[in-house]
Amino acid sequence: MRAHIDPLVAVGRLARxxxxxxxxxxxxxxxxxxxxxxxxxxxxxxxxxxxxxxxRESLRPFPEDPARAFAEILSEAPVDDWSLYGWTAFEFAYAxxxxxxxxxxxxxxxxxxxxxxxxxxxxxxxxxxxxxxxxQVLADTVAEASxxxxxxxxxxxxxxxxxxxYRTAVASVVADIRAKRLTKAIxxxxxxxxxxxxxxxxxxxxxxxxxxxxSFLLNLDGLRAxxxxxxxVAEVSAGGRxxxxxxxxxxxxxxxxxxxxxRLRADLVSDPKEVFEHAVSxxxxxxxxxxxxxxxxxxxxxxxxxQERGSVQHLASAAVGRLADDRGPWDVFAALFPAVTASGIPxxxxxxxxxxxxTGPRGLYGGAVFTADAQGALDSALxxxxxxxxxxxxxxxxxxxxxxDSTPDREFxxxxxxxxSVARYLVPAAPGTPPDADADxxxxxxxxxxxxxx
Numbered sequence: 198m199r200a201h202i203d204p205l206v207a208v209g210r211l212a213r214x215x216x217x218x219x220x221x222x223x224x225x226x227x228x229x230x231x232x233x234x235x236x237x238x239x240x241x242x243x244x245x246x247x248x249x250x251x252x253r254e255s256l257r258p259f260p261e262d263p264a265r266a267f268a269e270i271l272s273e274a275p276v277d278d279w280s281l282y283g284w285t286a287f288e289f290a291y292a293x294x295x296x297x298x299x300x301x302x303x304x305x306x307x308x309x310x311x312x313x314x315x316x317x318x319x320x321x322x323x324x325x326x327x328x329x330x331x332x333q334v335l336a337d338t339v340a341e342a343s344x345x346x347x348x349x350x351x352x353x354x355x356x357x358x359x360x361x362x363y364r365t366a367v368a369s370v371v372a373d374i375r376a377k378r379l380t381k382a383i384x385x386x387x388x389x390x391x392x393x394x395x396x397x398x399x400x401x402x403x404x405x406x407x408x409x410x411x412s413f414l415l416n417l418d419g420l421r422a423x424x425x426x427x428x429x430v431a432e433v434s435a436g437g438r439x440x441x442x443x444x445x446x447x448x449x450x451x452x453x454x455x456x457x458x459x460r461l462r463a464d465l466v467s468d469p470k471e472v473f474e475h476a477v478s479x480x481x482x483x484x485x486x487x488x489x490x491x492x493x494x495x496x497x498x499x500x501x502x503x504q505e506r507g508s509v510q511h512l513a514s515a516a517v518g519r520l521a522d523d524r525g526p527w528d529v530f531a532a533l534f535p536a537v538t539a540s541g542i543p544x545x546x547x548x549x550x551x552x553x554x555x556t557g558p559r560g561l562y563g564g565a566v567f568t569a570d571a572q573g574a575l576d577s578a579l580x581x582x583x584x585x586x587x588x589x590x591x592x593x594x595x596x597x598x599x600x601x602d603s604t605p606d607r608e609f610x611x612x613x614x615x616x617x618s619v620a621r622y623l624v625p626a627a628p629g630t631p632p633d634a635d636a637d638x639x640x641x642x643x644x645x646x647x648x649x650x651x
Contacts, residue, residue: 204229204317205404207339211315212397212414214338216331219309221282222414223568224404225576227318230568232282233335234312239270239283240418241306250275263292264531267306271527274571276310281569283308284415284580287559290535294545301558307417308567315339348398353620355593356613358388363612364605366554367597373550374601380477382541382550385562385596386612390584390623394591396423398624399584406622407507410442411578413566422561424583425618427506428513430565431533435572437520439490439529440498445478445538445598446471446512449614450505462503462510470602475501475512478537478598482516485532490518507582507618526575530567536579538598539563561585562594582618593619 208222208229217233224230240247246257248270260266271281285306291299313326315335322339324332363386370382400414400423409425432440446468448461465471479497486495495518504513520529540563541547551559562585567577585592595615597608 202317202319202322202339204319204322205401207317207322208315208414209397209401210338210341211335212400212416214335216335217312219417220415221284221309221311221417221566221568222400222412223282223566223576223578224409224412225568229317230282231315231317232280232309232311232313232568233315235309236312237274237276237279237310239267239306239308240304241267241289242304243300243302246270259292261295262531263289263305264527264534268525268527271569271571274310277571279310279571280314281308281310282567284417284420284561284566285534285564286561287535287539287563289564290540290544291548293531293534294548296545296548299548299552303558303560304418304420307420309417348395348402348624350399350402350622350624353388353390353593353616353623355388355595355616355620359386360609362386363609367599367603367605367608370550370554370599371601371603371605374599379546379550380542381474381598381600382547383539383563383596383598384551384554385559385594387556388593388616388620390591390593392591392623393626394584394586395624395626396421396584396586399423399622402624403584403619403622407582407618408505409507409582411566411576413578415566419587420561421586422566422580422583424566424578424580425507426566426578426583427504427509427511427581428536428538428579430536430577430579431526431529431575432577433520433526433529433573433575435570435574437573439486439518439520441482441486441516441533441536442513443475443478443482443516443536443538444504444506444511444513445475446501447509447597447611447614450508450510458510465510465512466501466503470600471512472501473602474598474600475514477542477600479514479516481537481542482533485537486516486518486529489521489524489528489532491521494519508621509614509618526569526573530565530575530577534565534577535563536565539579539581539596541598559594560587563596582615584619584623 407425411426448465499515565577595612597611
C-alpha cells in the first residue's frame with residue numbers, strides 16, 4: 198500500500214476495530230506496527246510457562262532462569278519466520294534474580310506471535326499474514342484512517358494524591374542509603390484515575406503531545422495500557438549490536454516558556470545529585486552489558502546529553518557493545534532488565550526497598566514492552582509515562598531516583614513532572630461506551646507468512 202498515511206491515526210483505527218481482541222501497537226523509528234490476534238501465545242505466571250503454538254499447548258514448571266527458558270521455548274517454534282510482541286512485568290526481575298519471596302501471584306510475561314502484522318509509515322504500509330481477505334479489509338481500514346477531532350483531553354491533578362505517604366517513603370529510603378544499605382532506589386507512587394477513559398483516543402492525544410523513544414498501546418487478556426516510553430531497556434540488532442539508553446536526572450520542560458526550560462536545563466546539568474544519579478546508572482548499565490558482550494566492545498557512545506521527553510527533560514546516555522558469540526538477545530535482556538533507571542543500585546537491595554515502600558506489585562509499570570524476531574533482533578521499551586487499565590481500575594504511576602542527597606519534596610515533585618506527560622492527555626470515554634472484548638474475534642495459523650501490498 199503506497200499513499201500518504203497518518204500512521205498514528207491508522208493504528209488507532211486498527212485498535213478500535215473489533216477484529217482482534219488481543220493486540221500490541223509498537224512504535225519505533227517512525228514505524229508504527231500493529232500486531233493483531235494471537236496465532237501463538239506464551240504466558241509466564243507463578244505456576245510456570247503456558248505455551249500455545251497453533252492448536253498445540255504445553256506447560257512447563259516455573260524455571261530457575263526464566264529468560265533462558267523463554268529463549269528455549271522460542272528456539273522450538275514450529276515456524277521459522279516468527280515475530281513476537283509482548284510485555285514483562287517488573288516482578289520478572291525477582292524471578293530472574295532468584296528472589297521468590299518477593300513474588301506475588303500474577304502474570305510475569307505475556308507474548309504473542311500475531312495473526313497479522315501491519316507496519317505503517319507516513320509513506321505507506323506493509324501487511325503480513327496468511328488470510329488475504331482479512332488483509333484486504335485491514336488495508337482498507339488503514340487507507341480510510343481519519344481522526345475523531347471531537348475527542349478532547351482533560352488534565353488530572355496528579356499533585357493532589359499520596360504526597361504525604363510518598364515523602365515519608367523517600368525519607369526512609371534516604372536513611373537506608375546513608376546507612377550504606379544501598380546506593381540508589383526508584384520508589385514509585387500510584388495516582389488513580391476516577392473516570393472512564395477512551396484508551397485509544399488517549400494514546401493518540403498523548404503521542405501528539407510527547408516525544409518518546411518508543412510508544413505502545415496494548416490489550417492482552419484484560420491488561421490494557423498506552424505508554425510513551427522515554428528510553429529503551431535493551432536493543433539488539435540481528436547483526437549483534439547491543440544498545441542500552443539510560444535516562445536519569447530530571448527537570449520539568451515548559452513548552453510555552455523556553456527561557457524557564459533553559460534555566461532548568463542549566464540547573465539539571467550542573468546539579469551534583471542529578472549528575473551522580475546519572476553517572477552511577479550508566480556505569481551499572483555498562484557493567485551489565487560486559488557480561489553478555491564481547492570483551493573490549495562495551496563503551497559509552499553518548500554521555501549526559503539533555504533529552505526532551507514530553508513534560509520533562511532528562512540526562513541521557515547510550516551504552517553500546519557487540520553481542521558475545523555464545524550469547525543471545527534474551528541473555529542481553531536478562532542482564533539489563535529491569536532498567537537501572539526503574540530499579541536502583543544494587544538491584545537486589547533496590548527490589549527490597551521497592552517492595553517495602555510501594556503499596557503492591559508493580560506489574561507492567563517499570564517492566565518492558567518488547568518485540569523480537571527469529572533473526573535474533575530484540576527491542577524493548579521501558580514502561581514509564583503510561584496509563585494502565587485492569588480489573589476495572591485506571592491509574593498512572595511514576596517514581597523518582599532516590600540517592601543520598603535526595604529531598605522528599607523534590608522527589609515528589611519529580612513524580613508529578615513525569616506523570617504530567619500522560620495526565621494532560623486523558624480523554625474521557627463517551628457515555629455508554631461498551632467494554633472492550635478480551636477474547637480474539639478471529640484465529641488463524643501463522644505457519645505461512647505473506648507480504649501483501651495494494
